Amino acid sequence: MFSKKKKHDNKDTTMQNQDPAAETHAEDQLINDIKDANTVTTEEQEVAEEIVPELTAEEKLQQENAALNDKYLRLFAEFDNYKRRTQKERVELLQTAGKDVIISLLPLLDDFDRANKAMENATDINAIREGVDLVHTKLKNTLAQKGLKEMESMNTPFNTDHHEAITKIPAPNEEMKGKVMDELEKGYTLNDKVIRFAKVVVGS
Incomplete structure (x- = not known):
């Protein structure tokens, strides 16, 4: 009984008296062995x-x-x-370029249809004239909203950028020489770009 207890006590004493430096050395040796295992030698490279x-x-x-x-x-x-893709978009744009303007003119077409029906049995010429004037004004306003403007040509100096001279006539005075004396066909600009020259008579 006593001997067994003594042996057990000796074993605990031995573990307690183990050197910490030796344990550290053993851990360092294990780390170095792992590094050596993962190192590629020059020959292997x-x-x-x-x-x-x-x-x-x-x-x-x-x-x-x-x-x-x-x-x-x-x-x-x-x-x-x-x-x-751009060629396709350009073709589509050309095909639908006037779509917006056409849609805005459809109400005016309806007005003309109603005016035609009204004139079938109309007896008052003044009422017809007023109706035509209203539709004409509505048409001009609609086109103006799209950027269309009439050229002011009468009594203005002849300008080849805006006018097309149909003929020349003697001017009544010196002041009217080289100026537009009559307008046979109105000129128009669209967003300040000439789309139709005014056909005019010029004083000489």
């Missing part, structure tokens, strides 16, 4: 380089050429798609 040799200058140029060619093909395809 040379073998790996022999297995995957470096590309020659010609091979590098071929790779660069292939990359540039691929980039060029991609850019060309993108540009071709852009060109086709």
Whole structure:
């Protein structure tokens, strides 16, 4: 009984008296062994380089050429798609350019239809005249909202940028020489750009 207890006490004493420096040395040795296992030697690196040799200058140029060619093909395809898309949009724009104006004129077309029906049995010429004047004014206002303007040509100096001279007649006085004396057809601008020259008679 006493001997067993004594042996157990001796074992505990031995564990308590173990050197801490020895434990630290053992841990350092274990870490170094792990690092050595993961370290690639110079010989192993040379073998790996022999297995995957470096590309020659010609091979590098071929790779660069292939990359540039691929980039060029991609850019060309993108540009071709852009060109086709813009051409399609341009065609659609030309086909629907006057859609807004046509829609704004439809109410005036309705007014003319009603006026035609009213004139079938109308006896008062003044009422018809007033109706026509109202529709005419409405038409001019609608077109003005779209940027259409009449040119003021009468008694203004003849201007080739706005006028087309049909003929010349003697001016009644010196002041009217070179000026518009009569207007045969009105000129119009759309958003300040001439879309029809005024046909005029010029004094000489």
